Amino acid sequence: MAPPAGQIRPAKYLGAFVLIVVALYALVFLTGGGSAIPKLGIDLQGGTRVTLTARTPDGGTPSDESLDQARGLIETRVNGLGVSGAEVVRDGTNLVITVPGDNSEGAKSLGQTAKLAFRKVVGSPMPVQPQAPSTTPAPSGSADPGAAPTSGSAAPSESVAPSESASSPSSPAPQGRPAPAQQGQPAPTTEPAPASETPAPEGDAAAQPQVDCQKVFNGEYSSDGSQAIQEAKTCRQDPQLAQLDAQTVQQALAAFTCPVVDPLLGNDDPSLPLITCDQDRVTNYLLAPVQPADPNETPDDYSTYTRLTGEDISDANAGSDPQGAGFIVSLNFEGDGGAKWGKFTSANVGQQVAVVLDTQVVSAPSINEAILGGQTQISGQFTQSEATNLANVLKYGSLPLSFSASEAETVSATLGLASLEAGLIAGGIGLLLVFVYCLFYYRMLGLLTILSLVLSGVIVYGVLVLLGRWIGFTLDLAGIAGFIVAIGITADSFVVFFERLKDEVREGRSFRSAVPRAWVRSRRTILSADAVSFLASAILYVIAVGQVKGFAFTLGMSTVLDLIVVFLVTHPLVAMVSKSKKLSHPKLTGLGAAQRAGADERAVAAKSTAVKEA
Known part of the structure; x- marks a missing residue:
């Protein structure tokens, strides 16, 4: 037989709540492998947050494609800082860079235009060796830079096709490894000497410590970011690299190990040569x-210098190859970019040119013939996705959206800790006031309110941990404010239920019979109030920016969890208490005053009725 309307089986609902909590914390402790602590925002643990506002050249709204591409490029830079918890998220047409923790000042420069440039390939690219080299070269000596062999080229056509030498160089790599020169002996012109044995300039030895280029070429850098950048520049951008003979170039490439996180990411000097690898770290x-350090020194020299960067590209699109299978990338230059490209291709027919994005080679096609004008085609065995990705890199690699920092905030770790303590104190005071009020006004029912709030906190904590892992949600001061406000919303649901319960008791019903009727009449009010609160939070989340989103998110989440607690915990607990003779005593429940008030009202009403009948 089904229970009357409003009556429930408390154990069933409490059991469902226990299952939810068990499942929630099973996910917290048994999955993800992360810490069971919510992720904190920079205002609670210190760090840097920079909001970048995107602007297109024509003042229009940036496209989703360009924003996503820019977010990916900046995110690569953020991860290059090596700071745990760094992230880049889209916020409408803005990008928000968050780097929590110490040493996050570098986040302020992350919005700078990503470096996209064209560099001539010297010698033949070298596939990454399966074994680490025994020694690492640093350039020493000189040779004619033109002596480096050129890579093979494809059949002549009006396109720039990827050279096969990118994966298999036209000249075989030497079997040996360059050996370091002994101190006190001149380094041979065909073999490089370690830079660590090269003395620093006089008077600057203390300021510029010697660099062990063997470690650098093995992919080992200092843990200090600025020192690692200096090491990489010293060894991988040595001006003498461009003067090495062909054999030494191949030896240097064979000895080089591409770092997992490149310190030169966005920090390379365009006026110096560069040893690097492709994005897949295989070549x-x-x-x-x-360009030369002084562009006016050799203004007409395009045999070595491209003088082309991402700012010279006006558009790039992927399409199918009309002359064969596969896809091509159509590239347009703007301004004097087309003239630069024409001069460079005319002087380097048969050579390779690398498209370099933040020191990594994206593509290295071979120049089949001189290409005059601003239109170029890059062809090869591209899939559609590969061609599209290359076109996006060429089109958006230099972030032509003209990002500007509309907001920058830096919080020290000490101030973040003080903010966290202040937030916890504020939340604790709010809870304490609610507890005191409930105990004073509702007594036993107040204890049930406190228990419900504690259980609500248990769920909230687990959800915060999981959201931090799954979507990168971080709890900040605005989010804590949302939780503090939500305490009042949750307590309001209890008040609506308990006051409805008092009305039923005042009308002459017992505690036990009043519970189901009070629940039926109050739950609609609770649902309506929470729906309005959630709708307001959702609207605020959609239209707000920055930290206000955190407030709206936590407020809306707490509102949903409030319904779970009220329906699965508070109501079943009140129903259980109402069935206990000891716990349902009016002195314990605080309903005695309502009973007496109801009795007095009924007595007055009865006396009034008797007078009228007389």
Whole structure:
């Protein structure tokens, strides 16, 4: 037989709540492998947050494609800082960079335009060796830079096709490894000497410590970011790299190990040569400078310098190859970019040119013939996705959206800890006031309110941990404010139920019979109030920016969890108490006053009725 309307089986609902808590904390402790602590925002643990506002050249709204591409490029830079918890998220047409913890000042420069440049490939690219080299070269000596062999080229066509030498160089790599020169002996012109044995300039030895290029070429850098950048520049951008003979170039490429996190990411000097690798870290390259240190010194020299960067590209699109299978990338230059490209291709027919994004080679096609004008095609065995990705890199690699820092905030770790303590104190005071009020006004029912709030906190904590792992949600001061406000919303649901319960008792019903009727009449009010609160939170989340979103998110989440607690915990507990003779005593429940008030009202009403009948 089904229970009357409003009556429930408390054990069933409490059991469902226990299952939810068990499942929640099973996910917290048994999955993810992370710490069972919510992720904190920078205002609670210190760090840097920078909001970048995107602007297109024509003042229009940036496209989703360009924003996503820019977010990916900046995120690569953020991860290059090596700071745990760093992230880049879209906020409408803004990008928000958050780098929590110490040493996060670098986040302020992350919105700078990503470096996209064209560099001539020197010699033949070298596939990464399966075994680490025994020694690491640093350039020493000189040779004619033109002596480096060129890579093979495809059949002549009006396109720039990827050279096969990118994966299999036209000239075999030497079997040996360059050996370091002994101190006191001149380094041979065909073999490089370690830079660690090269003395620093006089008077600057203390300021510039010697660099062990063997470690650098093995992919080992200092843990200090600025020192690692200096090491990489010293060894991988040595001006003498461009003067090495062909054999030494191949030896240097064979000895180089591409680092997992490149310190030169966005920090390379375009006026110096560069040893680097492709994005897949399978091929090593020696690249010529983009431009000379003094462009006026050799204004007409395009045999080595491209003088082309991402700012010279007006558009790039992927499409199918009309002359064969596969896809091509159509590239347009703007301004004098087309003239630069024409001069460079005319002087380097048969050579390779690398498209370099933040020191990594994206593509290294071979120049089939001189290409005059601003239109170029890059062809090869591209899939549609590969061609699209290359076109996006060429089109958005230099972030032409003109990002500007509209907001920058830096919080020290000490101030973050003080903010966390202040937030916890504020929340604790709010809870304490609610507890005192409930105990004073509702007594036993107040204890049930406190228990419900504690259980609500248990669920909230687990949800915060999981959201931090799954979607990167971080709890900040605005979020804590949302939780503090939510305490009042949750307590309000209890008040609505308990006051409805008092009305039923005042009308002459017992505690036990009043519970189901009071629940039926109050739950609609509770649902309506929570729906309005959730709708307001959702609207605020959609239209708000920055930290206000955190407030709206936590307020809306707490509202939903409030319903779970009220329906699965508070109501079943009140129903259980109502069935206990000891616990349902009016002195314990605080309903005695309501009973007496109801009795007095009924007595007055009865006396009034008797007078009228008389």
